[in-house]
Amino acid sequence: xxxxxxxxxxxxxxxxxxxxxxxxxxxxxxxxxxxxxxxxxxxxxxxxxxxxxxxxxxxxxxxxxxxxxxxxxxxxxxxxxxxxxxxxxxxxxxxxxxxxxxxxxxxxxxxxxxxxxxxxxxxxxxxxxxxxxxxxxxxxxxxxxxxxxxxxxxxxxxxxxxxxxxxxxxxxxxxxxxxxxxxxxxxxxxxxxxxxxxxxxxxxxxxxxxxxxxxxxxxxxxxxxxxxxxxxxxxxxxxxxxxxxxxxxxxxxxxxxxxxxxxxxxxxxxxxxxxxxxxxxxxxxxxxxxxxxxxxxxxxxxxxxxxxxxxxxxxxxxxxxxxxxxxxxxxxxxxxxxxxxxxxxxxxxxx
Amino acid sequence: xxxxxxxxxxxxxxxxxxxxxxxxxxxxxxxxxxxxxxxxxxxxxxxxxxxxxxxxxxx
Numbered sequence: 001x002x003x004x005x006x007x008x009x010x011x012x013x014x015x016x017x018x019x020x021x022x023x024x025x026x027x028x029x030x031x032x033x034x035x036x037x038x039x040x041x042x043x044x045x046x047x048x049x050x051x052x053x054x055x056x057x058x059x060x061x062x063x064x065x066x067x068x069x070x071x072x073x074x075x076x077x078x079x080x081x082x083x084x085x086x087x088x089x090x091x092x093x094x095x096x097x098x099x100x101x102x103x104x105x106x107x108x109x110x111x112x113x114x115x116x117x118x119x120x121x122x123x124x125x126x127x128x129x130x131x132x133x134x135x136x137x138x139x140x141x142x143x144x145x146x147x148x149x150x151x152x153x154x155x156x157x158x159x160x161x162x163x164x165x166x167x168x169x170x171x172x173x174x175x176x177x178x179x180x181x182x183x184x185x186x187x188x189x190x191x192x193x194x195x196x197x198x199x200x201x202x203x204x205x206x207x208x209x210x211x212x213x214x215x216x217x218x219x220x221x222x223x224x225x226x227x228x229x230x231x232x233x234x235x236x237x238x239x240x241x242x243x244x245x246x247x248x249x250x251x252x253x254x255x256x257x258x259x260x261x262x263x264x265x266x267x268x269x270x271x272x273x274x275x276x277x278x279x280x281x282x283x284x285x286x287x288x289x290x291x292x293x294x295x296x297x298x299x300x301x302x303x304x305x306x307x308x309x310x311x312x313x314x315x316x317x318x319x320x321x322x323x324x325x326x327x328x329x330x331x332x333x334x335x336x337x338x339x340x341x342x343x344x345x346x347x348x349x350x351x
Numbered sequence: 352x353x354x355x356x357x358x359x360x361x362x363x364x365x366x367x368x369x370x371x372x373x374x375x376x377x378x379x380x381x382x383x384x385x386x387x388x389x390x391x392x393x394x395x396x397x398x399x400x401x402x403x404x405x406x407x408x409x410x
Binding site: 257264279 | 360361362363378381382383384385
């Protein structure tokens with residue numbers, strides 16, 4: 001089976017990562033990669049790492065015309081661009097994997113609260129499956145519409161889900177996220193200028209980060225309780241990678257064995273979740289450095305009994321497990337393929 | 352054939368070579384905890400926690 005794939009908005013970092021993964025995917029043919037700005041240019045002019053892998057050129061077609069040639073369209077458009085494109089694509093019958101936040105939240109009211117706009121198509125929100133296979137594998141099988149998770153949300157949710165499922169927190173969960181510069185996208189700004197960005201540990205969103213909305217949504221589903229998340233996001237001095245350090249306060253401190261059981265029950269057979277908990281190695285807890293280039297999410301935990309605090313750690317490559325990798329993994333499930341196809345590569349080390 | 356036993360800390364499968372000698376150190380692939388082989392008898396292995404656990408990096 002060859003699946004025809006269209007990548008709409010392929011000139012950004014997420015578009016580039018989708019193309020990189022899809023080019024080696026054995027069941028996929030990329031029928032087009034669109035970019036209005038770069039129409040007619042070789043893809044490798046914008047994504048130089050793809051030189052020698054393809055002579056594909058960016059297409060200037062509009063989203064509907066491009067997607068009409070495909071079985072599935074990845075929408076790697078800026079936020080609020082997807083929201084208008086999706087209903088038009090739905091009319092063509094193409095399957096959709098949206099990389100933006102426009103169809104991630106189930107409750108339309110949350111778009112007003114977190115994104116500051118009233119969602120124009122609230123009825124469509126429930127048609128989308130949240131594209132995190134670790135939580136929604138069965139819904140993703142055969143799904144028509146998938147919304148890929150936010151990068152920091154993916155890291156936090158994967159790190160916390162087993163804990164929230166097995167234990168009841170006494171209050172809000174504190175999520176401390178650190179992310180590399182590629183998370184800000186491919187468009188430069190004064191704050192991403194090398195002289196300003198290099199060397200920072202910049203608390204760019206200490207309160208009110210939008211990814212908290214989807215973390216709350218997903219952790220509430222997995223725990224069956226109303227979970228609140230207090231999130232702080234920092235930009236740090238790496239290009240790729242996210243580390244989320246999440247703090248959960250419980251009524252009783254769990255044992256290491258109880259925690260291992262909770263994590264193993266949920267992730268024991270996950271193809272892309274690794275337990276990174278080594279007593280003696282160089283890397284004793286999750287660290288983005290050893291997931292870069294891969295679809296792996298490394299998880300780990302620690303307990304501070306004195307405070308009945310559990311620290312849940314998770315590291316991912318923001319552009320892969322946090323975006324393109326989870327999206328392709330979801331696509332594999334949608335089409336009944338081996339979910340590792342195209343993604344079964346180890347991380348690069350050292351990097 | 353390696354003998355498979357469960358890690359007492361995290362529950363992972365640890366493979367111990369069937370010709371391992373008492374005193375040999377084996378470690379868990381998931382949590383990295385180290386065990387010392389006490390004895391191997393009739394295809395069963397006895398392990399105890401190795402004493403170097405708890406090393407401090409001084410950070």
